[in-house]
Amino acid sequence: MAPVELVDDGSGGTVVMMDGHPQSHVQLDDPRLLVFEYVQFLAALVDALPQGPLVVTHVGGAGLTLPRYVAHTRPGSPQVVLEPDVELTQAVRDHLPLPRGHRIRVRPVDGRAGLPALADASADLVVVDAYADGRVPAELVSTQWFTDVRRVLRPGGLLLMNTADEPNRRHLARLHASVAQVLPHTAAVATSEVRKGRRFGNTVLAASAVPLPLEAMTRRVAMTAFSATLLHGEQLARALGSARPFGDEDAQASPQPPAVDRWRVR
Template structure:
C-alpha cells in the first residue's frame, strides 16, 4: 500500500485523494462531471474544445483517475491509457473508487518516460500530463527530449495539455514553456488571474500542438469554468514569460517545492 496515500471523505459524497500530503484528485462517483480543482477544469476545457466524438487519450499520471472518468462519461467509447507507476496507489484507488461500467481505461504500471516510448506513433488525439512526486512535476517530464517523444505519440493535429506549478516569478514555467514551444510551436496557457499576475504560487495548464490550437472553442470553454481564468496564447504568451532557455535531459529541474499547507478545503 502506498504509505503517503489518503482517501478523505468530504462529507458530500465525494472523495479527496491525498498523495504525499497534497490533494491530488477529487472524485464523486455518481457525478463524474463534477471537477473541483481548477486545473482539472482547465484540462477538461482543453478536451471539451476538441471535435465531438470519442478521443484517444494518453494520461501521464493517474491518482484518482478523475479526468479519465470525465472523458469516459462525456465521450463514451474513448480509448484511454493511463501511465501511473504506483501500482499500489492504483489498486487502492480502484478498490475504493471503482471505474464505471463499459469504460475503456487501461492503467499501465509504468512511469511516463518508459510508458510513452512503448506507444505507437500518432496514436493519441490528446496527451495529458498531470504527474507529481512529492508535490513536484518530475524533472524528466519538462525537457525537449520528453516533448519530442510526446509529439511522436500525438496525431498530426493532436494536443498536449500539461498541468504544472510555479512560484510567482514563473521562471520555471518560462523554461518549461520554452521546452514545449521548441517541439510543439502552437502554445497557450490557462491559469487563474491571481496566478497569471504572479500574486501566488499556483497551477498553470500549458496547451500545445504542432498545428493550430482550437482557438475557436478553447476560450469559450475556459470561460465556462467556475474560476476567474485567463487564456494567453501565441506572441502574448511568449512576451509575458520572456526569453528562457529550454530544459534538456542534462539540466532539467523539477517544479519548485509547493508551500506548506496548514489546511485544505474543497472550494
C-alpha cells in the same frame, strides 16, 4: 511509494491524498463535477476539441478524475494511463471503482519509461498531470521528453500539461520553451491570481504542431467556475519572457509547493 489516503469531503466526494498533498478529487455519482481548478481547465480544453471519442494517453493517474470525465463525456474513448504507483491504483480501484463500460487501462509504469512503448501517431490527446512529492518530475520537462510526446501524437494531436510554479514563473517559462521547441502552437490557462504572479499555483499548458482551436478554448475556459484567462501568441510570450528550454542534462523538477496557508504572496 508514499502512503495513499482517501478523505471524504463531506459532500459525496473523495479527495485522494499523496505525499501529504491533495492529488485528485473524485465524485463517483457525477464525473462531470470537477473541484480542482486545474482539472476544470484541462476538461475545458478537452471540451474544445471536436465531438466524439478520443484516443487519450494520460501520464499520471492518481484518482483517474480526468479519465472518468472523458469516459462520461465522450463514451467509447480508449484511454491509457501511465501510473507507476501500483498501491495507489489498487486503492482507487477498490474504493473508487471505475464506471461500467469504461475503456481505461492503467499501466504500472512512469511516463518516461512507458511512453516509448506506445506506437507512433497513436493518440489524439496526451495529458501530462504527474507529480512526485508535490513536484512535476524533472524527466517530464525536457525537449527530449516532448519530442517523444510529439511522436505519440497523431497529426494535429494535442498535448495538455498541468504544472505548478512560484510567482516569478521562471520554471514555467523554461518548461514552455521546451514544449514550444517541439510543438510550436501553444496556449496557457491559469487563474487571475496565478497569472498576475500573486501566488504559487497551477498553470495548464496546451500545445500542438498545428494551430489550436483558440476561440473554442477561450469560450470553454470562460465557462469554468474560476476567473481565468487563456494566453497565447505574443500575449503569452510577453507574460513569460524569454527562457532557455530544459534538456535532459539540466532539467529541473517544478518548485516545491509552500505550505497551503502561504501560497499567497501579496
